[in-house]
Amino acid sequence: MRIGLLTGGGDCPGLNAAIRGVVKHALGEYGHSVIGFRNGWKGVAQGDVQPLGRSDIRNVLPVGGTLLGTARFHPHSEDGGMDAVLTTLEAERIDALVCIGGDGTVHAASKVAEAGVPMIAIPKTIDNDVEGTDLSIGFHTAVNIATDAIDRLHTTAESHNRVMVVEVMGRHAGWIAVNAGIAGGAEVVLAPERPFDIDKVVRFLRHRHRAHASFSIVVVAEGAVPAEGSAMDFTQRLGRFGEIVAGSVGEAVAAEIAERTGFDTRLTVLGHVQRGGTPTPTDRILGSRFGVAAVDAAASGRTSVMTAVRGDEVHLVPFDEVAGKVKHVPEELLRVADTLA
DSSP states (O other): OEEEEEEOSSOOTTHHHHHHHHHHHIIIIIOOEEEEETTHHHHHHHTOEEEEOGGGGTTOTTOOSOTTOOOOOOGGGSTTHHHHHHHHHHHTTOSEEEEEEOHHHHHHHHHHHHTTOOEEEEEBOTTOOBTTOSOOBTHHHHHHHHHHHHHHHHHHHHHHTOEEEEEEOOSSOOHHHHHHHHHHTOSEEEOTTSOBOHHHHHHHHHHHHHHTOSOEEEEEETTOOBOTTOSOOOOOOBOTTSOBOTTHHHHHHHHHHHHHHOOOEEEEEOGGGGGOSOOOHHHHHHHHHHHHHHHHHHHTTOOSEEEEEETTEEEEEEHHHHTTOBOOOOHHHHHHHHHTO
16 A cells, blocks of 8 residues: 655644554555655645655654645645645556645645545644644644743733733634633633733733733634624634635734733744744654554554544544534633633
8 A cells, every 4th residue: 555645734833754654564564655845735736756664764753843844835725736645646547645734724625525536634733722632733832832931921921010912822712721721820811712901901901910910921812813892802813725824913912902901021933933843752652553543443444534532542433423523622712711810
């Protein structure tokens, strides 16, 4: 069997662990060959291939990013993209294709599967918003990075009697903001799941600073928005590909707090720092498990599925249960963040 492999969407720590898992298991257990495609779905469309052997995956386990490269390219959304993908897969005699990606890449995989290609997806995204799995590759590392940043900002906030606003990634779901906010002891956490009232935020900070503290940490997910009819006039700034411009909501929130309270307020935008660096053991293990599960699925003919971890076990979830869907932070976790403010 010839297994194709690609990484799509944004990079994150743990991708190389998944690639390694696919290659080692395919070669060692089944004697299959693995054909990598460079730069995500774009590489498939362009026929940009890289056969993967043991030497290609040596020492990659602790390395961040992806040795295959990645790109934000969805073949079903590009003129001629789907035909180009199918032509390449036929020319390379690919028997099954494994794609590692977030919600957009998994959705693209479901469209390619509908065209008759045996597909298996592996979920990765620091946002942790892929439906059907408790964890996606990269999330654990991103939360660790964000929590470490909040810990460091605590000391400078307290030393200078400041409000520190920390913007983290999370366009549609606030998993990083909520988890890092709880772990880092933030006073306020603003997430996309719950539009915020800037008046309530300001009243809380004033009360806190009058009552018992001279500093505060406010964590804001990049996709957080003011509640409809609130006193804050804000329009999210978007880039040319529809992506949120880093610092957009963070700047607005910091400016509102400073103007309304008079407190010395500073903004830190973590941005792509959250995507980079060495993956945590959790992400290395998760990527490895997903890689092995994907190869087993291909070998047994289980396709149009995504690997997922639920509790302690890895499962295969049909595309129609997850493609195009977003996993939001549950109300219970949001409540914990509010309660511990």
